[in-house]
Amino acid sequence: MLEVSDLHAYYGKSHILQGVNFNVAEGEIVSLLGRNGVGRSTTLKTIMGEVAPQGSVKFKGKEIAGKQSFEIAQMGLGYVPENRDIFPTLTVSQNLILGMKSTKIRGRWSIEDIFNMFPILGERADVDGGVISGGEQQMLCMCRTLMGDPDLIMIDEPTEGLAPKIVQQVAKLLQEIAKRGVAILLVEQKLSIALKISHRLYVMGHGTVVYEGTPDSLMQADDVRAEWLEV
Amino acid sequence: MLEVFIFATLNGLVTGLLLFMLASGLTLIFSMMGVLNFAHASFYMLGAYFAYSISQYMGFWAGLLFAPIIVGVLGAGVERYGLRRVHQLGHVAELVFTFGMAFLIEESISFFWGTDTKNYRYPDILNFPLFTLFGQEFSAYRGFMIGISIAIFIGLYYVLTRSRIGIIIQAAITHPHTVANLGHNVPLIFMGVFGVGTALAGVAGVIAGPVLTTFPGMAAVLGSIVFVIVVIGGLGSLAGAFIAALLIGLLQSYAIASDVGVPDLLNLLGLSFERSHPLNDLWTLTLPQVAPILPFLLLVLVLIFRPTGLLGKREQ
Ligand SMILES: Nc1ncnc2c1ncn2[C@@H]1O[C@H](COP(=O)(O)OP(=O)(O)O)[C@@H](O)[C@H]1O
Ligand SMILES: [Mg+2]
Numbered sequence: 064m065l066e067v068s069d070l071h072a073y074y075g076k077s078h079i080l081q082g083v084n085f086n087v088a089e090g091e092i093v094s095l096l097g098r099n100g101v102g103r104s105t106t107l108k109t110i111m112g113e114v115a116p117q118g119s120v121k122f123k124g125k126e127i128a129g130k131q132s133f134e135i136a137q138m139g140l141g142y143v144p145e146n147r148d149i150f151p152t153l154t155v156s157q158n159l160i161l162g163m164k165s166t167k168i169r170g171r172w173s174i175e176d177i178f179n180m181f182p183i184l185g186e187r188a189d190v191d192g193g194v195i196s197g198g199e200q201q202m203l204c205m206c207r208t209l210m211g212d213p214d215l216i217m218i219d220e221p222t223e224g225l226a227p228k229i230v231q232q233v234a235k236l237l238q239e240i241a242k243r244g245v246a247i248l249l250v251e252q253k254l255s256i257a258l259k260i261s262h263r264l265y266v267m268g269h270g271t272v273v274y275e276g277t278p279d280s281l282m283q284a285d286d287v288r289a290e291w292l293e294v
Numbered sequence: 295m296l297e298v299f300i301f302a303t304l305n306g307l308v309t310g311l312l313l314f315m316l317a318s319g320l321t322l323i324f325s326m327m328g329v330l331n332f333a334h335a336s337f338y339m340l341g342a343y344f345a346y347s348i349s350q351y352m353g354f355w356a357g358l359l360f361a362p363i364i365v366g367v368l369g370a371g372v373e374r375y376g377l378r379r380v381h382q383l384g385h386v387a388e389l390v391f392t393f394g395m396a397f398l399i400e401e402s403i404s405f406f407w408g409t410d411t412k413n414y415r416y417p418d419i420l421n422f423p424l425f426t427l428f429g430q431e432f433s434a435y436r437g438f439m440i441g442i443s444i445a446i447f448i449g450l451y452y453v454l455t456r457s458r459i460g461i462i463i464q465a466a467i468t469h470p471h472t473v474a475n476l477g478h479n480v481p482l483i484f485m486g487v488f489g490v491g492t493a494l495a496g497v498a499g500v501i502a503g504p505v506l507t508t509f510p511g512m513a514a515v516l517g518s519i520v521f522v523i524v525v526i527g528g529l530g531s532l533a534g535a536f537i538a539a540l541l542i543g544l545l546q547s548y549a550i551a552s553d554v555g556v557p558d559l560l561n562l563l564g565l566s567f568e569r570s571h572p573l574n575d576l577w578t579l580t581l582p583q584v585a586p587i588l589p590f591l592l593l594v595l596v597l598i599f600r601p602t603g604l605l606g607k608r609e610q
Contacts, residue, residue: 111475136477148472150465157461164477166458211477 064089064215064246065110065140070118070128072102072109079105081270082118087215092237092247094257096292097267103250104145106267107217111135111142122215137164141213145220145250149200149207151193155184158192158203162210170212171243177206180239181232198229205236215246222256234260254292258282266291297428302551303544308436310543311443315498316516317523317535318450319491325467325530326484327377329388333395335517337492340399341365341499342508343407346414354417362496369492373485396513404510412508439501446497463487522593528606537604542589549588555580 065087072080079102087093095103108114112135116128127135136142150158159174178185181202187195192203201221208216218237222230234256240247241260251257257264258278266274266281268291274284281287320334344364345357372395380391416435423431454460466473466483474480499512506512523542527534556579560566567577596603 113471113475131481132471132474133477133479136475142475144472144475148469150469153461153465160458161461161465161473162476163458208476 064091064123065248066119066121067106067110068119068121070106070109070116070120072105072114072116074105074114079270080109083267083270083272085265085272085275087246087248089214090241090244090246091263092241092249092261094249094251094261094264095267096251096254096257096264098292099252101267102270103267104219107142107144107219107248107250110217111140136211136213139212139214141208141211141216141245143205143208143216143218143221145223147197147200147204149192149195149203151191153192154189155192155195155203156188158207159210162207164211168212170210171245172206172209172212174210177209180236181206198225198232201225201229202232202236205233209240209245213245215248216240217248217250219250220252221249222251222253230256254281254288297430298551300427301430301432302547304432304436304440305551306544306547307540308439308543309547310540311440311447312498312502313516313520313523313543314536314539315443315446316495316520317527317539318447318532319494320520321524321527321530321532321535322467322487323491324524326487327381327388329385329392330521330524330529332389332392332517333372333399334392334492334495335513335520336396336399337365337369337495338499338502338516339403339510339513340368341496342414342503342512343403343412343499344496345500345503346412346508347407349414354415358497358500361500362493365496365499366489366493369495370485370489372492373488377488378481378484396517400510400513407510409510412503414503414508416504435505439505442497442501446494519589522589526593526596526603528603530607531603531605534603534605542592545588545592546585549581549585552581555583 067083067085070080070083071078083102083106085093085095095106097103105114109116110120110127112127112130112132118128119126120128122135122138122140125138127138127140150161153161156174159177178188181199183199184203184206187199192200195203205216205218205221221233221237225233237247237249237256237260249257249261258281261278263275263277264281265272266287273291274281274287276284316335316338320331323331323334341361345354345361348357348360376391376395377388380387416438420433420435420438422434424434424437425432454464462473462478463483463486466478466480467487470480470484473483502516503512506515519542523538524535526542527536527538556577560577567574571577
């Protein structure tokens with residue numbers, strides 16, 4: 064479904080992505096792991112066209128490198144950035160409405176669905192997005208992207224800075240997303256939920272993929288974990 | 295005294311709403327582009343001239359309908375084929391581009407329509423006193439200006455805050471990347487906002503042309519005051535622009551209507567000066583005379599005491 068081959072990206076003169084290769088199949092949960100600063104977020108931004116890509120990115124068999132972000136999103140690629148850009152002056156429901164690409168297409172998700180899964184968001188439907196808690200904002204941010212009914216969703220560090228109880232909720236939502244046939248590309252630093260839910264994992268180091276495997280194989284590869292993941 | 299106050303308030307309201315019609319588009323376009331569009335008042339002038347020409351053949355009402363549409367389409371074209379390209383070169387290039395546009399439009403108007411004042415008039419059906427109070431008349435056309443401005447603002451407010459497209463526009467103006475990532479065509483939205491903003495300026499031109507006179511300098515007359523309003527209100531703040539526009543409209547109107555000046559003040563203090571005194575001009579200054587500089591005085595005061603403007607946010 065998503066094939067990234069020999070992807071390069073630059074910030075000014077610094078060569079950040081130096082030939083990234085990986086793929087995600089339909090309905091698959093894949094994690095992209097690595098320490099801070101190795102280029103995981105840049106990889107997602109480059110796929111979305113927010114950073115200019117060099118190399119090839121194919122989505123549903125079509126080349127998307129060079130397309131504009133909104134066109135890529137319209138093809139069914141969802142993206143939840145790491146900065147949780149909730150609109151503080153829009154209400155919780157308005158933030159969800161913002162995620163809908165049109166009012167005509169009925170996708171896998173509806174606002175009622177989301178309020179059933181997270182009653183706390185339902186209770187705060189008319190509260191401004193800026194005043195709900197960090198955990199609720201993270202949920203809202205993921206749900207907002209789901210409202211656009213993506214076939215693959217890329218999520219950048221959804222558990223960063225959240226209490227363990229909320230991390231459990233994030234994991235629950237990720238499993239629900241997978242259950243509805245949406246493929247997931249999960250960017251994480253910690254292994255906890257990635258090991259639990261992923262089908263396959265990639266580890267990044269210094270702008271390239273340095274390891275590819277399954278949760279089991281990564282648990283066995285002590286050297287990889289020591290060199291590229293543990294601090 | 296009361297009738298002076300009432301009429302000054304009504305006239306201030308007319309000016310204030312007109313100024314807001316220009317300032318609202320300017321401040322929206324500012325939040326979107328990050329630079330002030332120096333050509334904004336030129337679109338206002340284009341509105342007046344197009345409406346004048348259309349009214350020659352098809353009457354005032356056709357001008358009111360079509361001139362803003364033509365101006366809006368022109369504005370959208372300027373964004374699509376001009377600003378969007380220049381944007382890649384940075385803010386300075388954008389600013390210079392809008393400056394250039396302002397001169398280009400002014401020169402084109404002098405070229406096609408001439409430099410004389412046009413006899414652009416409002417229709418006869420609106421040429422009657424709406425009401426007479428204390429023997430003074432308030433013209434129907436001014437009432438019409440108030441009515442149409444308020445109707446447009448209510449419509450825009452409703453679309454911006456209640457509709458899905460309005461929510462998308464609000465979000466796109468402050469967070470274009472996030473909104474694009476959700477699959478919305480942000481370049482199209484920007485072109486639309488620019489088009490509607492310039493069309494609003496066009497409407498202002500259409501309705502102001504007959505009362506403020508239609509001549510090639512009309513953009514310059516109002517342009518600087520509109521900038522002042524946007525800065526006083528806080529760059530990018532619609533509510534701020536609204537308050538500032540009404541404030542300046544009323545302030546100027548009260549100043550013009552008031553019949554006081556330095557001589558009255560001096561009399562109050564029991565002072566008087568010879569007419570031959572070298573500073574005689576200063577001693578005889580009246581409030582109506584200083585009315586035109588009041589907006590700029592207010593600008594300086596606001597910038598000193600509240601540099602972000604009344605409702606502006608701090609620069610990030
Ligand atoms: N906007 C930017 N401008 C310049 N350098 C950046 C920018 N964003 C990230 N970088 C650099 O790119 C590298 C990769 O960053 P990032 O993709 O955010 O890593 P990760 O998400 O894996 O922590 C880092 O060295 C970071 O300093
Ligand atoms: Mg990151």
